[in-house]
């Protein structure tokens with residue numbers, strides 16, 4: 001079967017949501033489905049249709065072992081083979097089955113679809129607006145705006161997952177969707193032109209699952225000028241492929257920022273890739289005085305977020321995933337609005353990350369050893385495995401495949417997957433660690449790209465609240481996505497309550 005080589009990560013992501021420990025059960029459910037993507041001549045005429053279909057392939061091929069592509073247009077075979085090539089580059093194991101009857105058809109066609117007895121998800125878009133229907137065909141606009149089309153693909157992917165795992169997830173599908181990426185509303189396209197976008201000193205911190213989706217989305221904008229710093233100090237690991245929609249298999253071991261720079265090469269952007277972390281970037285690039293105007297944050301730790309806020313850039317846009325949700329938070333003015341650190345003020349009661357990890361790996365007494373591997377480039381080696389095996393009373397043969405893996409991958413597969421459960425009955429699955437689903441990170445990255453573009457265009461969206469959050473496995477409704485306003489410095493411990501920080505911000509930005 002055509003499961004991706006990095007499918008174990010999906011098992012971890014699904015196990016959290018399906019309350020099932022069975023790898024085989026998940027694989028067999030997926031193997032019994034055949035998802036069909038059908039398209040018509042819109043793929044040749046509409047840029048939006050093209051973007052939507054490309055993203056569908058990029059998302060679905062990471063997860064589903066078999067798909068089929070269908071079209072009755074004149075040059076169908078040319079387009080199908082191009083899309084199959086993209087699918088293979090994402091997951092070289094994927095299979096295409098043109099003989100079996102599909103179980104679900106994702107339809108990007110404007111006139112009546114074939115095989116009406118099979119459930120359909122119809123897709124369309126109109127500029128900023130994503131459209132989806134279970135009952136009627138839709139159309140794609142021909143703007144150069146990738147946001148509605150990209151979001152339509154993400155919402156479709158969420159519905160496909162809910163369809164395939166309907167017994168386990170028990171989540172209803174969206175029947176009719178009209179969703180504007182511009183302001184999270186159900187209204188029509190706001191008619192804001194994105195023909196010419198100038199990014200004025202934008203810094204994207206973290207080219208991870210969210211950041212790579214932001215880059216992919218920005219790469220689809222036709223006229224992008226200005227300058228952007230791309231910050232990430234990591235190389236691509238195989239497990240990243242599970243949800244980094246920008247990546248293909250041959251990107252393994254490359255620098256994440258190099259892949260991002262290459263993706264944006266068609267734009268007129270001046271791109272500054274930085275193979276370092278935020279602190280070193282500020283130290284070297286700004287000589288300790290960060291004067292970044294717009295910082296888009298999609299790092300994966302609370303500490304890094306607080307660190308970025310404490311450098312006092314002018315404006316911060318932040319994207320995150322959390323459980324089955326993703327969210328966007330906006331911090332336009334450190335002295336007037338809720339700051340990024342307000343959202344992440346540590347709770348004194350919280351145990352340290354190291355303490356939790358040591359306990360979950362059953363390696364008490366080896367805190368110092370583990371600390372050496374956490375967050376560094378140091379790979380899992382024989383010495384580490386020998387101690388781990390001794391503490392857990394297992395043979396080294398059972399874990400030899402982990403040699404040379406990063407600590408992060410080792411930890412995730414051991415604790416969040418099922419490995420520890422296999423080794424010992426008392427093994428537990430970490431409650432606090434989560435692997436997001438690919439379309440979930442993709443949606444967060446796409447929304448972050450939209451925030452960057454709207455901020456750069458100077459669009460006034462003061463009516464939007466501090467945080468917008470969306471449960472991606474739930475139907476879209478009045479409360480999903482939901483919007484929140486936070487109280488500034490509610491803990492009375494946040495840096496935005498500190499007079500020194502306030503003065504430095506005012507001095508820097510005059511507001």
Ligand SMILES: [Zn+2]
Pocket residue numbers: 338339340341342343488489494495496497
């Ligand atoms: Zn604050």
